[in-house]
Amino acid sequence: MLVYIIRRLMQAALVMVVMSALVFAGIFMIGDPVAMMISPDASDIERDAVRASLGLDKPLWLQYLAFVNAAVHGDFGKSFLAGQPAMQLIFERMPATLELVFFSTVIALALGLPMGVYAGLRPKSVGAKTIMTGSILGFSLPNFWVGLMLIMVFAVLLPDLIPGFPRLPASGRGATVNVLGVRLSLFTADGLLHLLLPALTLALYKGALIVRLARATAREVLPMDYVKFARAKGLSENRIVGVHVLKNIMIPIATVNGLEFGQSVAFAVITETVFAWPGMGKLLLDSILLLDRPVVVAYLMIIVVFFVVLNLLVDLLYSVLDPRVRLESRAT
Amino acid sequence: MSTPTLSVTNLRTHFFTKEGVAKAVDGVDFDVAPGEILGLVGESGSGKTVTGFSILGLIDPPGRIVEGSSIRLNGEELTKAKPDRLRAIRGAEIAMIFQDPMMTLNPVLRVDTQMIETVQAHLKVSRAEALARSRAALVQVGIASPDERLRAYPHQFSGGMRQRVAIAIALLHKPKLIVADEPTTALDVTIQGQILFEAQRLCRDSGTSMIWVTHDLAVVAGLADRIAVMYAGRIVEIGRTADVIERPMHPYTKGLIGSVPSQNTRGHKLAQIPGMTPSLLKLPAGCSFKSRCPIAVEQCNTMPELVEHRPGHWARCWRAIAA
Amino acid sequence: MSETSLVAPKPQTPFQRVVSDFCEDKLAVFGLVLVALALFVAIFAPWISPQNPFDIGSLDLLDAKAPPGSVSGDGKLTYWLGTDGQARDMMSAIFYGMRTSLFVGFVSVVAALGIGVVVGLVAAYAGGRTDALLMRIVDIMLSFPAILVALILLSVLGKGIDKVLIALILVQWAYFARAARSAALVERNKEYVEAAACLALPPSRIVFRHMLPNCLPSLIVIATITLARAIALEATLSFLGVGVPVTEPSLGMLISNGFEFLMSGSYWISFFPGIALAIAIVGINLAGDHLRDVLNPRNLR
Amino acid sequence: MTAGGAPILSLRGITKRFTQKVDLAGKIANSLGAKVRETVVQAVSDVDLDIEEGEVVGLVGESGCGKSTLGRIVAGIQPQSAGTMRWRDKDVGAMNGGERKAWQLAVQMIFQDPFASLNPRLRVSEIVGEAPRVHGLIERGVQAKYVAQMLDQVGLDGSYSTRYPHQFSGGQRQRVGIARALAVKPSFIVCDEAVAALDVSIQAQVLNLFMELRQRFGLTYLFISHNLAVVEHLSDRVAIMYLGRLVEIARAEELFARPNHPYTQALLAEVPTLDAARRVYKPIAGELPSPLDPPSGCAFHPRCPHAFARCKIERPALKEVAPGHLGACHLNDG
Amino acid sequence: AAQELKIGIKTEPSALDPQFHTLNPNIQVGAYFFDALIAQDAELKTQPALALSWKAVDDTTWEFKLRPNVKFHDGSDFTAEDVVFTYERIPKVPNSPGPYTIYTRSMKSFEIVDPLTLRIHTNGPAPLLPLDVAALPILSKKAMAGPAPEGKTTAELNSGNGLVGTGPFKFVEWQRGSKIVGERNDAYWGPKPYWKTVILRPLSNNTTRVAALLSGDVDMIEDPPTTDLAKLKNDPKITLAKAISNRVIYIALDQHGEPPIGIPDTNGKNPLMDKRVREALSIAIDRKGIDDKIMEGIAVPAGDLLPYPMGGTRKDTPVDPYDPAKAKKLLEEAGYPKGFSITLGAPNGRYINDLKLAQAVASMWTRIGVKTDVDANAPPVFFKNRDSFKYGAYLAGWGASTGELGNALKSLAATPDRVKGMGTTNSGRHSNKEMDAKLEEALVTIDDAKREALLADASKILMAEHGLIAIHFEVSVWALRKGLTYPGRADQSTFAVDVKPAK
C-alpha cells in the first residue's frame, strides 16, 4: 500500500515537471501576457518595465528554472493578474467546484443507476430503448448548450409562462455556511437552489455515461454462473438484482465515476462559465485567455495531485468493492 | 422400489431461437430413488445441463418446458408450480452444484454472506443461527477452520475448496435432491477424488438423492447406482451401473466406453465414434444416432422407444439386443 | 476418419454475420438511415445547397435574420430555414456545417483511434518501462485542458480546420490509448498470442495482425461515442472562440452562434442546426450501440 | 525411441522464478520503515530431463505445479531463469540467429483451450499458413495448397480453410491447432493439456490423431496432462511433478505398476476407471501448498501419509530406484 | 431587499487595490470606494471631486485646492498628505501587470503648500495632468500604514484590509468570482447614493447575464448582447439605458511599405499604400447597414476617433458615405480593376460583435472585388499576431479614457517611436509627418482651446488620408429592471451612485 502510494507520488512528480514545462512553453507560444494585461496607453518602455518586474524578460528556460526552484520550496508563483499566490486563488475557488461536481455526481448516480440497471434487465423493452436513446443525447449535446437551455427554460420561460412556477436562480452561488473554514453552499436551501441547474447540466453527461455503463455491466453480469447459482439457491429476485448483480455493477461504476469525477472537476469550465459559478474551472478559463501563466501552472499542478489522490481513492474503493484486487499488483 | 424422490416423465425443453426450435431435451423419462445416485452421461450439447436446470425451473427465455412434460418431486408437480413455490423449493428441497467452481460463487460477496442469505431465504432464523448452520455445513464437507473461511472471499479459496463451499451451500437445507452438473470436470484428479468422496458420503449418510451429470463415464462408474446415457436430447440407455458399463446395449454407449483411454488401451487406437452430434435444430427423422451408428438399419429411420430389454436396463435402440 | 457427416455451418464470414445480425434491429437500421442522410448532405453540400455560405460576397446583410420561408432581397432565393445574423441561408449553412462537423468528428476520431491504438498496443505488449512511460504521457494528455491545447495550436499554427483537428486528436488519442491498452492486456494473455509467439512470428506482426483485430471491436464502439463527444467538443471550442474558422462554420458553431438569438425570438438560427446535430449523433449512436451488441465477441461463438 | 545417442532435448537445472522486484518506490517505503520484500514464485525448480527422439514423455501433476511453465520454456515461449536447455546437443542459449529460428520452429506447442488458442479473427488459411509463409518455408502462391495439405493431415477437409474458428466444433478446432503446429514442420511437440477440454468421444479422436502423427512423422512429444489415464494410454515415459519439482520419472508401465513416490501412489489411487464396481474414494489429504511459500524439506510432506522428521528438513534428491526409474523420496534410503 | 442593488457586471476586477492594474473593471469598482481629486462626468469632462479647483501655475506646475471636511470611511480627515502618499505609492506597487505609473510619468515632485493645497511639479508641460489625476483614486495614508514599502499590500487591500477611501460606498466583502459587496457611505461628501447595499456580480457570459436580469437574479446588467436588445426593449419589466461611448471601432491598414502582408496577388505591390485604395475600402463599408443589422442600433457611424463633442473633435466631421460603385472606380484608378485578396484580422470576443463586424466588412469588401478572408482569433492570439505585424488589415477598438483625441491619435496613428511612446498601438504603421507635427505640438500645449484646435487639425489630416478606417462608435447599453434609471456614461462604466429609482 505504502509502496503503491509512493510510486504514485513519484509518477505525479514526474508528470508535474513535464506538465509545467509544457505550460511554460505553451503560454509562451500563445502570446505575450503583458500585452494582454497592460493598459494600451503604455509605452514600450513601460511595457518592458512590467515584463522585467514579472520576470518575463528572461529567457524562457531561465524562467522555468526559477519556477522549479521556487516550486520545490513550495512557492508556485503569484498570479500575474491578481498579484496573489496562484495556489491561494485556486484553493479559494476549489470548494465551489467540488461541491458542484459532488452534487452532480449524486444526481447522476441517483438517476442513472436505476435506469441503467433497468435497461440491462429488460434490454428489449420500450423503456430500455427510450432510456438508451435518451442517454445518447445526454452525452452528445454540448454542455454549454444544455446549460443555457436549462437557464432559459427554468429561470426565464417557465416562470414567465406559468404563474407560480418556482423560478430557479440562473447564475452564481447561493448563501454559504462556513464548515471547518470552508465556505459551502450545500447546506443552505438557497445554496441548493443555486446548485440545481448547474449540477443538472453536469449530471446530464455523467448520468448518460452511468446509464450506459450500468446497462452494459448488468448485461455482462446477468448471464454469469453465480447469478444462476443465486437463483438455484432460491433467493428472491430483489436480492439477486439488489445484491448479487448490483455489487458487481458498482465496481466499474465506481471506477469510472471516480475518474470522471476528476475530469469533471478539471473541466467543469464550461458549466461554471455559463452559470457564473465561482469555481476554479472558470478561473482556469479566464487565466488561460489572459495568459496568466502562474495560475494555469498552479492549477494543473493541483489537478495532477488531485488526480493522483482520486486515483488512489478509486483504487482503494475498488479493492473494497472487489476483494479480488490487491493494490500492489495493480500498480501502473 | 419405494416411491421415487424425483420422477421425470416426458420432459421436453425447447429453445425457441431465431434460427428455429432447438429441442435440447426432447422426451426424457427417469426416476431417482431416495439415496440413489443417478449418473447422467452424454457428450457436450446432449442436453444434460438443460435437464438439470429444467428440474430446478431455471430455464431462461427463449427456452421453455413444453406442455405435457412432468417433473414430480415427491409427487408434487413442479412444471405447474407457481414461481414463489418454485423459489421455495430451489435451494431447500432441490439444490444444484455447478460445473465451474470459479464462477459459481459471487466474487464480491464474502462466503458467510452467500451462505447466510441461502439459509434466510428459506427459513426465518436469526443471523447468528444462520451462521451456525453455515458453519456446520462447512464442517460437514471437511473444510478446516470454518470460522476463518466464512469470513473469507471466494478468491481466497482454491478451486476444490470453492466446490466444497458450493456443496456446503447445497447441503444447508438438507435437500431431498442434489443436481450436480459436472462438478469435478474443472478440477484436478486429487481434488476430484475429494469431491467424489464427499458426495458419496453424503448420499450414504443422509439419504439425499443425487443426479450426477458428467461426460466422463469413468467418473460415475465408481460412484453412481444407475447410469443414464443421453444423446441429442433423449435418454438412449438407462440401467444399473454394472449393467450399463459391462453390458451396454446402445451403440452410442458402447462407443463412449470404447473411447475411454486406460491401461488396456496402451499402444492401441482408441475406439472412436465417427462424426459429430447432429444439430439440435434439424434432427433427422428417426434415431438421431443413426448417421454415426455402425449397425444402423432401415428400421432406424423411425424413432425407437425406450424399452426395458433386461430387468431395470432400458435402451432406445432397435438393435439393442442384436448388438 | 470421416468428417463428412458433419452438418457444415454456412461458410459465413464475420462480416456477413455482422451485417445480417445488424439488420435485425429496426432501430439500428433507422439510425443507419439517419447517418446515411447526414453523410449524403455532408458530402454533397456544395451541390445541393441553395447558397454557398463561404462565398461571403454573395451575402447581403439586408437579408439577415430572415425567418424561415422568406424570400431574399433580390427575389432569387427562398430561405426555407431562414437566415442568420450574417444573412447566410440556414439550410446551406447546415449542409456545410454538417460537412465540417462530420469531417472534424470522423477524421479526428479515426486519427485519434489510430494513434491511441498503436500507443496502447505497444504499451500493453512491451510492458515494463515502455508501458509506464507511454501511460504517463497519456496521463499528461488527459489532464491537459482542451482549450489550452487548442489555443496553443491556433497561435502557433494559425487558424484553420486542420488546427482544430489536430487539437481534437491531441485531446482524444489518450482515451483510446488507455482503452486499447486495457483491451490488449486481456488479449495478450490469450493462448493465441502465445501460439503466435511459439511460431516465432515477429512481435510487430503479433501486435498488429493478431491482437489488434481482436481489440478493435470494443474500440470501435468507444469510437462511436467519442465521435459524438468530438463533435460536442468542437462546438465547445467554438463557443470559447478557439474553434473552426467562422468562414467554415460547423454545426456546433452555428448552434453556439445562434444561441444568442434564441431569446430574441429568432429561434431558427440555433434550433435547426441543433436538430441536424441531434439527427447525426443519435443516428451514429443508434447504429453504434447495436453494432456493439453485434460485434460482442461472445456472439462470435 | 533410439537407444544411445544424444537426446533430442536435454534439460539441466531448469528453474523458473517469477519475481516482483522491489523498485525505487519500494526502497523508499522500506526506508520509511515498511517491509517490502521481493516476492518470488518458484514455478519450476531445478528440473533435469532428457527426451529421446521419437519418445512420448508424459508430464503429470496437480494444477499450478508448474507443468505449463516448463512446457512454455521447452517451447521457447518463456526463457528460463536458470539452467541450460540443449536442443540436439546444442545449448539453446548459445545459438546464433539461424539456429535459434530453426529450434523455435522445430518445437511447437498445442494448447489446452481450443477456443482461446485460435485467433477468432483469422481464417483457418491464415492461422495455418501464416507462419510458414512469413518464415519463407513456402511461397505465397502455394499457401492455399499447403494449408489444404496440412488440414488433410489432421483429418479436416481442405475446403474448411476459408472458415473462421467459431465455425468449428471443439475437436475440429483442436485439429486446426495441430495443423498450425505441423505447418512449420516441427520435430517436437509440447501438448499442454491438449485434450483436457474435450469430450471423451472427441478426446479419443484427437488422441488417435496424435498417435498417428507420431508414427508418420516420428514426432517427439512432451505430453502435459493431469489425466493419468490419458498419459498412461499415450506415453513411453512419465514424469510426475509436484510443486515445481520432478518427484518421479519412469517408463510408463513401470510407473503405473510400481509407483515409487507416495504422491504418485496417491495420484494413481484417484484415477477414475471404467470399473463398474462401486468404489470407496479416499482422497489425498490437504490442498496443494502455495508456491509462494513452499514447505521446507520435501514439499509433499504435509500431505504425505508416510512423512517422518527428515522429510521436514531435507529435500530428497531424485535417485534411481530401479533401472530407468527415478524417485525423490527419503523412504527409498531407508 | 429594499435599497439593495445587484448589478451584473461583465468582467470582475483583478484586484481591489486601485493602484495595481489599469484595467477598466478595476477602475470602475475603485470609484465605488474611492474618489480621485478630479472626476470625469458622463461625457468624460473633468469635474471637481476631492479637489475643488486646479490650475496651471506655470508650464510645469499644477496647483490643486482640496475639498475641506472630507472624511475617509474610517472617520479620519482627508488632507494633501494622503494625496502625496497615494501618488508616491504608485511606483512601489510590486508585480503590477498594468502599472499606474502611466499616469504619474509626467509628475516630478509634490509640494504640500498647506493641508488643503497641493502643487505638482512636472517634467515638462503636462496639459493632460488633470486627466491623469482623475485616474488616481486617493488612499488613506493612515489606513494604508504597513510594513511593506508600499504600505498595505495588494493582497491586503483585496481582502479589505486598508481598503478605506472617501467614496460613496464602504467595502464589505469580496468573494472572488462571486460578488463584491459595498455599503452606503452615509458620510459621503457628494450626493449620497440611494442604495444601502450594492452587490456587483461578475456574469461574463452574455446570455447568462441577460437571463440573470430576466429571472430577477440581478437588477441591472452591463452590456446586454445586441441580439437581445429587441426583446429587452419590448419586455415590460425592463428598461434600457444608452450612452454613446468613447470607444471607436476601426480598421487599421498595413502601410509599412512593400512587400505587403497578407496580399498575395499584387506582385509584391502594396495597394494599401495608395490613398485611393484606402478610401475605396472605407466607402465600401455600409456603416448604416452594420448599425442596423449587426449592432441593432447601438452604434453610431464614425468619421473620427472620438465622438463629438469630446476634446479635439469637430462638429461637422464627415462619415465616409457608402458608395460601392465609387469604390470600384477608385480601385480601378489605382490600378486594381480586378481587386486583390486580403486577410482581415479580428479578435473574437473582445469588442461588441467584433467577429460579426469583421465578417460583414469582409463581405462588403469582397463585393467590390477585394476578396477578404477573416482571420478571427481569441484575443491573446489576435494581439500577438497584431503586434508582430501578421495582418494586412485588422479590426480593433480604442476607447480614449481621457476623453480627448490626443490619446487616440498618439497611440493609433502617430508614427511609431519607442522612446517618445508614440504610435504604441499603430500596428498598421501608418505614418504622416504633418500629422505627427500637429499632434506633438498639441501634446505640450497647456491651453485647452489651442490644444483642441491642434488635435482637430491632426485628426482631419488623418481622416482625409484614410490612414485608419473608423467604422463606428459603440453605444453602451445597460438593461435595468423597470423602475430604475441610469444616465449612462461614455466610458462604459457602471456606477451604482447614478442608478436611481424612477420618479
Ligand SMILES: Nc1ncnc2c1ncn2[C@@H]1O[C@H](COP(=O)(O)OP(=O)(O)OP(=O)(O)O)[C@@H](O)[C@H]1O
Ligand atoms: N439459451 C439457449 N438458447 C438456445 N439453445 C440453447 C440454450 N441453452 C442451451 N441450448 C442448447 O441446448 C443443447 C443442450 O445444452 P446443454 O447445456 O444441456 O448440454 P450439456 O449436455 O450440458 O453439454 P456440456 O457437456 O457441454 O455441458 C445444446 O445444444 C445447446 O445449444
Ligand SMILES: Nc1ncnc2c1ncn2[C@@H]1O[C@H](COP(=O)(O)OP(=O)(O)OP(=O)(O)O)[C@@H](O)[C@H]1O
Ligand atoms: N507470468 C507469471 N507470473 C507469476 N506467476 C506465474 C506466472 N505464470 C505462472 N505463474 C505461477 O507459476 C506456478 C505454475 O504455473 P503453471 O501454469 O505452470 O501451472 P500448471 O501446472 O500448468 O497448472 P494448471 O494445471 O492449472 O495449468 C503457478 O503458481 C502460477 O501461479
Ligand SMILES: [Mg+2]
Ligand atoms: Mg452442461
Ligand SMILES: [Mg+2]
Ligand atoms: Mg497449465
